[in-house]
Amino acid sequence: MEGTSAKAIVIPATGDSLGVTPRNGDMSWKDFLSCAAGRSSMYSPVYQSADSLINILFSSGTTGEPKVIPWTQLCPIRCAADTWAHLDLRPKDVDLWPTNLGWVMGPIQIFSCFLNGATLALYHGSPLGRGFCKFVQDARVSVLGSVPSLVKSWKAGNLTQGLDWTKIRVLATTGEASDIDDNLWLSSRTCYKPIVECCGGTELASSYIQGRLLQPQAFGAFSGPSMSTWFVILDEQGNPYPDDLPCSGEVGLFPLYFGATNRLLNADHDKVYFDGMPIYRGRQLRRHGDIIQRTVGGYYIVQGRADDTMNLGGIKTSSVEIERVCNGADDGLLETVAVSIKPSGGGLEQLAILAVLKDGSTACDANLLKSKFQRAIQKNLNPLFKVSYVKIVPEFPRTASNKLLRRVLRDQLKQELANRSKL
Numbered sequence: 001m002e003g004t005s006a007k008a009i010v011i012p013a014t015g016d017s018l019g020v021t022p023r024n025g026d027m028s029w030k031d032f033l034s035c036a037a038g039r040s041s042m043y044s045p046v047y048q049s050a051d052s053l054i055n056i057l058f059s060s061g062t063t064g065e066p067k068v069i070p071w072t073q074l075c076p077i078r079c080a081a082d083t084w085a086h087l088d089l090r091p092k093d094v095d096l097w098p099t100n101l102g103w104v105m106g107p108i109q110i111f112s113c114f115l116n117g118a119t120l121a122l123y124h125g126s127p128l129g130r131g132f133c134k135f136v137q138d139a140r141v142s143v144l145g146s147v148p149s150l151v152k153s154w155k156a157g158n159l160t161q162g163l164d165w166t167k168i169r170v171l172a173t174t175g176e177a178s179d180i181d182d183n184l185w186l187s188s189r190t191c192y193k194p195i196v197e198c199c200g201g202t203e204l205a206s207s208y209i210q211g212r213l214l215q216p217q218a219f220g221a222f223s224g225p226s227m228s229t230w231f232v233i234l235d236e237q238g239n240p241y242p243d244d245l246p247c248s249g250e251v252g253l254f255p256l257y258f259g260a261t262n263r264l265l266n267a268d269h270d271k272v273y274f275d276g277m278p279i280y281r282g283r284q285l286r287r288h289g290d291i292i293q294r295t296v297g298g299y300y301i302v303q304g305r306a307d308d309t310m311n312l313g314g315i316k317t318s319s320v321e322i323e324r325v326c327n328g329a330d331d332g333l334l335e336t337v338a339v340s341i342k343p344s345g346g347g348l349e350q351l352a353i354l355a356v357l358k359d360g361s362t363a364c365d366a367n368l369l370k371s372k373f374q375r376a377i378q379k380n381l382n383p384l385f386k387v388s389y390v391k392i393v394p395e396f397p398r399t400a401s402n403k404l405l406r407r408v409l410r411d412q413l414k415q416e417l418a419n420r421s422k423l
Contacts, residue, residue, distance in 0.1 A: 050074055056265070057104060059202045067203065067272070068265035071107070075205035078259025079108045080115035085227045086210045087143055087170050087196055091117030096136060097145030097172070098127035102400055104202040105145070105174070118143070127402075130159045137163045144168050144190075147175040147402045149335065151182045156334055156358050165189045174198040174207070175403050177302060177320040179327065183219040197222045199302050201288065203273070205259040208251075208288065209300060221299040230254045232285070233294060238278040241294075248293040250306050252277060252285035260286070291318055308406060310340040311349055312385050319406070321381060326353055329376040330369060334358045337396060339410045341389070341417060350388035352413055354396070362392045389417070 011029040012018050018028055027035075051072045059067040083089040095118045099105035113120040121139045123132055127150055136144060144165075151173070154160060168190040173183070174197070183195050194217045200207030208231060212223040225231055232240035233249045241247040255274075263269045277285045291303045303318040310317055322338035334356045340349040353373055357364060370390040377385050391413070397405040 048073060051262075055107060057107065057202050058102070065266075067267055069202050069261055070263060070265060071205060071261070074259045075107075076111035076115060078205045079111040081228075082206045082210070082226060083108070083112035084116055086198070086207075086212060087172055088213055089113070089116045089118050089143060093118040093142045094121050094140055094167075095119065095143045095145075096121040096123065096139065096141045098123075098132070098147065098150060098402070099145075100400055103403075104200075104205075108206075109145075128153050130157075133159045133163055136165060136168070140167045141165075142167055143170045143172070145172040145174070146186070148173060148178045148182060149176060149398070149402055149404070151186050152179065152335055155182055155185045160189050163189075166191050168193055170213070171195040172198055174200075177304065177324075178220040179324070180220045181328075187219070195219065199290065200226075203261045203264075204257065204288075205261070208253055208257075209292070209302070218297070218299050221295070221301050224298075224300065228258055232280060233292060234278065234285075240278075240280055244298075246294055246296045248303065249291065251288055251290050251292050252280065253288050254280075255283050255286045257286065305406075308339075310338075310351065312340065312351055312382075313348060315382060315384065317382070317385070322351070322353070322377065322385075325376050325380045326355075326373050329372040332357050332359070332364065335396070336373075337404065337406065337409055339406065339413060341410070341414055351385060352389040352391070352417075353387060354391050354393055354409060354413070356393060356395055360394055362394060364392050366390045366392055389413075 008023070008026045009029060009032050010018055010020070010022050010026055016030060022028060051074075053070050054073055054075065055071050057069045057071060059069060089095060089112060095109065095113050097105055097109050099109060101107065109120060112118070121135075121141055123135045125131055133154060171186060171190065171193055173195060178197060187193060187195055194211070194213060196211035196213065196217070197220070198207040198210050199222065200209075207226050208229050209222045209224065210226045211217050215223055217223070231251050231253045232243070233247050234240055234252050235247075235249050240252065241249065261269070264272065273287045274284055277287050279285075289306050291306055291309060293301045293303055295301065302320070304320040308319040310319065319338040323336050326336040326338065327333060336356075337354045339352050339354070341352050342349055355369060367390075369392070370387055373390065374387045377387065397408045399405060
């Protein structure tokens with residue numbers, strides 16, 4: 001995308017000094033505010049069509065190249081409607097969700113709070129420390145959003161000890177697959193308030209599957225489709241399973257989706273989201289890329305991305321299933337990541353597990369850990385799955401919003417194993 005000559009309001013990174021010389025026609029934030037001083041706060045609305053642009057976002061890039069996604073006037077309405085319907089966001093609520101404007105949750109929080117009349121709490125600093133947890137108490141936050149890896153860090157460091165989080169009435173989580181034990185710990189900090197699971201995408205301006213406060217919640221599980229949406233679960237031949245059948249497969253979204261984008265600025269929208277998807281009830285389904293499971297009880301569990309599905313010895317499984325088992329294999333573990341690697345010379349996919357310890361060190365016997373992972377997988381998942389490689393690392397690569405960069409880990413591991421094979 002080429003830049004334009006539109007006037008820019010330049011905000012200093014720190015303090016009052018810009019540190020750069022503005023272009024002709026640009027204005028500093030200080031001058032912008034001074035121009036508005038004394039003016040009336042009442043303005044006439046400017047009417048635009050529903051499909052006119054309001055902002056441009058980028059997907060996280062966790063599974064591939066980031067997509068440039070334009071939002072229209074419909075997207076803020078979708079954001080506000082979802083949080084009203086699923087999180088019960090009210091005018092007197094104080095809402096806090098660790099994010100930034102580079103992740104979809106940033107705009108969602110702004111639009112949701114302002115259109116629903118809630119207060120948006122802002123914290124400057126890392127959400128990984130006790131300072132953030134104390135801010136939740138002091139700001140009297142009533143709706144708290146999170147990312148599962150943040151909850152895991154709060155729990156490992158016991159960062160909420162001595163703090164009062166009882167003002168919270170609704171918890172929410174998104175970005176990664178949740179850990180049931182971590183969710184139980186988080187809920188216990190708030191006198192066991194419900195945790196609403198949310199899963200969607202930047203291109204949807206919302207979640208396509210969420211929890212619902214009108215029915216009992218199950219930790220780590222979703223109640224069903226979001227308000228006004230629907231989806232089907234596809235088998236390996238692309239045929240939808242019956243809506244009442246427990247099953248697992250790739251999700252196909254109904255294409256009539258209020259607030260979803262119909263274009264990308266750096267890719268072919270139809271090719272990315274529709275090409276190759278089956279026709280259902282006369283309409284082509286929309287691709288999202290998640291693998292989800294419908295349980296016997298009618299709840300749903302997101303098992304990861306279709307890109308992360310492994311074929312281990314002819315049996316398909318998801319990285320999330322393996323990680324859930326491995327995370328409990330040793331008390332010293334903070335989290336694990338499972339990836340499959342194809343040998344450079346060909347052959348079956350091999351299972352590799354990377355681990356981060358609670359103390360952040362790498363001082364642990366990888367072979368001992370490998371044996372523990374193997375026993376846990378054989379006992380709780382499948383006795384035929386074999387762990388081929390284990391590596392202990394100080395931390396995992398993540399986006400600014402703390403989402404795991406799984407593809408970066410996979411590429412790094414492939415390169416490392418390829419270098420070993422050359423020696």
